[in-house]
Amino acid sequence: MTASAADQPLIPQPPSTVTALRQAVAQIAPAALPAFTRELDQAADQARLGSDLAPLRRFTAHWAVYVQIQRQPRLAMRFRELESVVATGEADQVREAAAQLGRMLDDARGALSRTSGE
Structure with missing residues (x-):
């Protein structure tokens, strides 16, 4: 597949x-x-x-x-969706979206560290 x-x-x-x-x-x-x-x-x-x-x-x-x-198109689209929630959502939604954004950023940093051998 x-x-x-x-x-x-x-x-x-x-x-x-x-x-x-x-x-x-x-x-x-x-x-x-x-x-x-x-x-x-x-x-x-x-x-x-x-x-x-x-x-x-x-x-x-x-x-x-x-x-x-x-x-990464799907990842980028989800990132933009979460940014929009952070900008316009209710407090609980904003907290959850911010947490998800943080995890996405951490994952991206981790991927970069693995590819650069750091």
């Missing part, structure tokens, strides 16, 4: 470099490119001002997780 197209990642997970992540975002979520660029500029400015690469590491870690989720 083969998995449906919705179960297959749109692209392989790219390396966690600015260039590779930018290309992935352009391919799977082009509407997010302005946010990617804005956040990259902010991280670069913070890194320069603080003489510290931590802001750039946080930036690439964040966007690697974003790509990990967005490259």
Whole structure:
């Protein structure tokens, strides 16, 4: 039995470099490119001002997780549904949706750690 197209990642997970992540975002979520660029500029400015690469590491870690989720159509759709509940739901719904989002983010980080050998 083969998995449906919705179960297959749109692209392989790219390396966690600015260039590779930018290309992935352009391919799977082009509407997010302005946010990617804005956040990259902010991280670069913070890194320069603080003489510290931590802001750039946080930036690439964040966007690697974003790509990990967005490259999987069903997962990305569920993530957006949960974000909508968090934005508009009742308190109990918001708590449950936020917990599910947290688990999804943890799972994405875990998948990235396994693939990078960390």
